Amino acid sequence: MIRLGELELDPAFTTVSERREWRDTSCLRTARVNGLAAGHADAQKREAWLDRVWAAAEGDGVSPVALSLRHGRVLWVRPVRLAREGHHRTPDGAFTLEFAAVDPREEAGTESVVPWPITTRDADTVLFSHGTAPAPLTISFTAGDDILWPSFSDGTRTLRYQGMMAAGQTLTLDGAARKVLLDELDVTAQCSGEFPGPLSGGELTLHYRDDLDSSHTGHAVVRWRDVWW
Known part of the structure; x- marks a missing residue:
């Protein structure tokens, strides 16, 4: 089912064409949606349906619009051209919607969440992504007791907080965002190294380490959204 914002478009009466154009190192992705208001009993209902399609395509006029062309994925877009033909020109009522993607990548409609209990100084967890493009990670770690110099690594990149929790x-x-917060306080300047990740297609093992004098107890949660080109 094709979805535009919260509105579902019947694939029996809707067609989609996509285009990707590479310019230097950037990709311009566009989508064109053509459809009919067929299946509605009378002209008044068809016009009302076209009004709903138009409103969904415009969104609030400020934020990008969510366009879902494949199950479980979202492409964030902005309208470039919207056209409609009422029943006086087309018996079923027709529409053409052209969009430009804010980001050429599709992202998962739902967030992946992996809980990670920390009970030792050396704790690992394995993540898995179905995506094909790099997905940044968000790691939240709540200390069970005093923690000194906690760090998180993917085996190549390690970020260490040089402080106490x-x-x-x-x-x-x-x-x-490339930021580190301790509760609501920005402590990015008190960290060293590189952010672990991103996660891109397949497995990634994260490693937790802390100081010998730490309690080695807490609970982490790793979040991300799979991303596809």
């Missing part, structure tokens, strides 16, 4: 405090590594 008290019981109940949460350290958040935001791979997309």
